Amino acid sequence: MDKPANFAGLDRQLLLGNEAIARGAFEAGVKVISSYPGTPSTEITVNAAKYPRIYTEWATNEKVGLEVAYGASLGGGRAMSCMKHVGLNVAADPLFTSSYTGVNGGLVIVVADDPGMHSSQNEQDSRHYARAAKLMMFEPADSQECLDMTRQAFALSEQYDTPVLLRLTTRISHTRTQVTVGEPIEQPRRAYVKDMMKYVMMPGMAIKRHVVIEGRQSQLQKDLDSGLVPGAFTITRKSEKLGILTSGMAYQYVREALPDASIFKLGLVYPLPIEQIRAFAASVERFVIVEELDPFIETEIKAAGIACEGKSLFTLQGEYSLALLNKVFHPETVLDPAYDTSALTPAPGRPPVMCAGCPHKGLFMALNRLKLTVAGDIGCYTLGALAPTNAMDACLCMGASVGMAHGLDQVTDHELARKSVAVIGDSTFLHTGVSSLINSVYNGSTSTVIILDNSITGMTGHQQNAASGLDIHNQPAPELDLEQLCRAIGVRSIYEVDPADIKACVKVIKQAVEEPQVTVIIAKRPCALIPPGIGKKEEVVKLDRDKCTRCQACIKIMCPALLAGPDGYPQIDPNICNACHLCTRVCNFGALKGGNEA
Amino acid sequence: MSQPLSLNIALVGVGGQGTLVAGKLLGTVANLLGLDVKVSEVHGMSQRGGSVITYVRMAETVASPIIEPAQADFILSFEELEALRWAYLLKAGGALLVNNLQIPPATVSTGVAKYPQGIVSELDEKALGQSKVFSFDAQKLADEAGSYRATNVVMLGAMSRLTAIDPDIFAKAIDLVFPEKLRAVNHKAFQSGSDIIKYTCEF
Numbered sequence: 001m002d003k004p005a006n007f008a009g010l011d012r013q014l015l016l017g018n019e020a021i022a023r024g025a026f027e028a029g030v031k032v033i034s035s036y037p038g039t040p041s042t043e044i045t046v047n048a049a050k051y052p053r054i055y056t057e058w059a060t061n062e063k064v065g066l067e068v069a070y071g072a073s074l075g076g077g078r079a080m081s082c083m084k085h086v087g088l089n090v091a092a093d094p095l096f097t098s099s100y101t102g103v104n105g106g107l108v109i110v111v112a113d114d115p116g117m118h119s120s121q122n123e124q125d126s127r128h129y130a131r132a133a134k135l136m137m138f139e140p141a142d143s144q145e146c147l148d149m150t151r152q153a154f155a156l157s158e159q160y161d162t163p164v165l166l167r168l169t170t171r172i173s174h175t176r177t178q179v180t181v182g183e184p185i186e187q188p189r190r191a192y193v194k195d196m197m198k199y200v201m202m203p204g205m206a207i208k209r210h211v212v213i214e215g216r217q218s219q220l221q222k223d224l225d226s227g228l229v230p231g232a233f234t235i236t237r238k239s240e241k242l243g244i245l246t247s248g249m250a251y252q253y254v255r256e257a258l259p260d261a262s263i264f265k266l267g268l269v270y271p272l273p274i275e276q277i278r279a280f281a282a283s284v285e286r287f288v289i290v291e292e293l294d295p296f297i298e299t300e301i302k303a304a305g306i307a308c309e310g311k312s313l314f315t316l317q318g319e320y321s322l323a324l325l326n327k328v329f330h331p332e333t334v335l336d337p338a339y340d341t342s343a344l345t346p347a348p349g350r351p352p353v354m355c356a357g358c359p360h361k362g363l364f365m366a367l368n369r370l371k372l373t374v375a376g377d378i379g380c381y382t383l384g385a386l387a388p389t390n391a392m393d394a395c396l397c398m399g400a401s402v403g404m405a406h407g408l409d410q411v412t413d414h415e416l417a418r419k420s421v422a423v424i425g426d427s428t429f430l431h432t433g434v435s436s437l438i439n440s441v442y443n444g445s446t447s448t449v450i451i452l453d454n455s456i457t458g459m460t461g462h463q464q465n466a467a468s469g470l471d472i473h474n475q476p477a478p479e480l481d482l483e484q485l486c487r488a489i490g491v492r493s494i495y496e497v498d499p500a501d502i503k504a505c506v507k508v509i510k511q512a513v514e515e516p517q518v519t520v521i522i523a524k525r526p527c528a529l530i531p532p533g534i535g536k537k538e539e540v541v542k543l544d545r546d547k548c549t550r551c552q553a554c555i556k557i558m559c560p561a562l563l564a565g566p567d568g569y570p571q572i573d574p575n576i577c578n579a580c581h582l583c584t585r586v587c588n589f590g591a592l593k594g595g596n597e598a
Numbered sequence: 599m600s601q602p603l604s605l606n607i608a609l610v611g612v613g614g615q616g617t618l619v620a621g622k623l624l625g626t627v628a629n630l631l632g633l634d635v636k637v638s639e640v641h642g643m644s645q646r647g648g649s650v651i652t653y654v655r656m657a658e659t660v661a662s663p664i665i666e667p668a669q670a671d672f673i674l675s676f677e678e679l680e681a682l683r684w685a686y687l688l689k690a691g692g693a694l695l696v697n698n699l700q701i702p703p704a705t706v707s708t709g710v711a712k713y714p715q716g717i718v719s720e721l722d723e724k725a726l727g728q729s730k731v732f733s734f735d736a737q738k739l740a741d742e743a744g745s746y747r748a749t750n751v752v753m754l755g756a757m758s759r760l761t762a763i764d765p766d767i768f769a770k771a772i773d774l775v776f777p778e779k780l781r782a783v784n785h786k787a788f789q790s791g792s793d794i795i796k797y798t799c800e801f
């Protein structure tokens with residue numbers, strides 16, 4: 001093709017894997033997407049919301065999201081639910097049984113793993129869910145495949161009457177590659193037909209459905225072995241010396257590190273086209289499996305009696321890379337670097353920090369002063385565990401803080417409740433904290449729960465939630481009243497406090513922990529990064545040098561807008577300052593002025 | 599050009615400094631050149647003031663989206679300490695462009711570590727082969743162009759001087775990536791980045 005260099009390429013869009021999945025859903029005629037945010041999956045639903053033809057929503061949690069999508073499928077439309085890997089743990093209950101009932105309209109569940117834990121609390125491998133729930137699972141290797149496989153997944157979901165999983169990893173989700181988009185198809189809604197034997201899963205019906213899904217799986221296996229499932233795999237035959245079985249991002253590293261190897265690339269990572277793989281393995285002298293995280297494919301291959309190498313060569317942890325493959329296959333590779341790294345001064349680490357104006361910081365400074373045991377939860381506020389506040393003792397999974405505080409309370413016969421609190425964000429509280437709070441009240445807990453209500457789901461990039469008063473399109477929505485909700489649950493003692501007012505926080509928390517009943521503190525102040533923000537730019541903090549004693553108390557709060565100057569005086573970066581008043585409140589000399597000092 | 603262009607560019611900085619937009623711009627440039635390209639971004643936790651890197655690889659075909667040690671033709675560092683952190687990615691003969699800005703990380707503000715002194719001269723002195731280090735106050739140039747937020751585009755302008763890519767392609771990419779009202783500032787920022795290298799080279 002002879003294209004003029006300057007104008008070539010405009011037919012190709014540069015899309016994130018996540019954007020390409022949203023596009024694929026649009027092209028597949030998807031009607032409903034219900035998701036809960038979670039890095040690295042969030043941008044799928046954010047981008048799908050830009051297509052007016054698709055109904056999208058933020059669900060309260062992943063279980064709800066999948067159930068909404070399932071209902072839409074039951075009603076005959078194509079539907080999708082997207083989540084991060086740990087989200088599938090929350091949605092596992094509907095997942096397993098939806099495999100039994102199958103679908104009406106196509107149903108696709110997107111799950112994004114995070115090898116290397118860029119933004120996650122664990123490194124679990126979601127492929128195990130495909131085997132456990134007996135579901136097909138696709139794994140794309142770039143953005144074009146994200147789009148194509150999404151379309152494919154919907155077609156196969158309807159053809160085999162099954163929900164289909166689409167598995168991503170962070171590097172696929174968050175890499176832009178070139179995509180040629182297609183035309184959307186017209187996908188008329190299928191008629192809803194009442195079918196108790198198929199959709200009401202009581203033992204009598206489920207026993208029969210189990211027979212059906214085993215039949216479905218063996219039919220699928222036959223079709224795979226005969227090469228009849230489109231997109232399931234591609235084979236590139238080159239050298240007979242080395243054959244690689246791989247999928248997803250690992251495929252890209254293999255392609256670059258081993259340009260001469262024969263490659264069996266999987267599109268479908270469960271179930272596997274075992275007989276095709278057996279023939280491939282027999283055609284090469286050395287057969288190696290390259291897969292990130294667990295030996296999932298390797299275990300299947302070994303169970304089928306096919307000799308292979310895999311995790312004997314590669315790690316179970318983190319992301320793979322070209323360098324890692326070179327180490328195994330070309331240990332003789334020499335680099336020609338610009339620096340002898342061992343001769344350079346080591347660079348001190350740069351962990352993430354709370355933003356300038358973050359409302360969580362004041363509350364955590366209060367917790368730090370009180371030296372309480374803090375049962376933590378997941379969100380921006382988890383950074384409260386780090387310096388300078390160091391005020392979190394445990395963080396497990398979303399919603400866990402409330403139950404943990406109750407457990408600490410009971411195991412010490414209510415003693416520790418005097419010295420401990422749970423902290424939980426607004427989105428996290430609604431996700432899974434509410435049911436735990438019901439449990440605490442019902443079971444006579446004396447624990448204290450602090451809801452950090454910043455009116456947004458912050459950590460994942462500012463998604464609205466049921467308590468923020470806006471929907472996924474930033475349009476007005478019913479705003480859940482957290483205080484009324486807690487009252488309805490049976491909480492008798494509820495306080496509200498401004499988290500930026502450290503002194504008020506200390507006072508309220510001291511009082512709350514002493515109460516012999518479940519107590520809730522709602523620490524309410526919107527995130528500094530969402531409109532309207534905290535302060536106006538004209539109100540950024542200024543230093544009065546005459547009053548400053550260079551005590552550095554303001555520097556110790558570690559605000560990104562406040563740096564220690566070479567002369568010991570604080571320097572305020574007006575571009576970063578969000579005009580909160582935290583630094584003016586810690587200054588004992590009145591040297592910092594401005595902000596909206598209330 | 600007889601050989602098709604092949605470039606590995608690492609954009610490094612502190613979360614929120616604009617490496618994502620710079621990556622998108624470079625991706626668009628590659629697209630306009632008719633090259634294959636991959637742009638690997640960081641979203642999530644590290645965006646909260648952590649160390650971030652965007653990898654851009656363009657060539658006739660690109661497989662892995664990640665730049666490996668000693669593989670980068672260019673590192674554009676939006677902050678000094680981050681230049682030190684990621685310098686190992688640069689290959690001999692590559693160029694390291696550093697914005698003269700120091701943002702002390704939390705480890706420094708809490709006194710756990712010290713911010714290394716003289717980073718730029720150290721990087722300059724210890725560079726092997728024909729590798730080059732360029733440093734300038736990109737934020738000031740961006741401010742002068744109309745907004746400190748255009749620091750990323752000043753950096754790209756500087757880099758463009760050191761490549762064979764036609765500046766018009768960059769101009770076109772700026773028009774494609776930015777909304778109307780931000781274009782003028784970014785064209786200006788690009789030009790002043792480009793000029794600063796011109797003058798530096800003439801020293």
Ligand SMILES: Cc1ncc(C[n+]2csc(CCOP(=O)(O)OP(=O)(O)O)c2C)c(N)n1
Nearest residue numbers: 038087378379380425426427428457458459
């Ligand atoms: C089961 C599960 N789903 C999603 C996530 C991703 N995630 C981490 S924190 C968070 C929400 C945080 O929002 P909020 O509780 O309001 O706190 P904020 O970040 O606003 O302070 C989400 C969705 C997760 N870790 N686990």
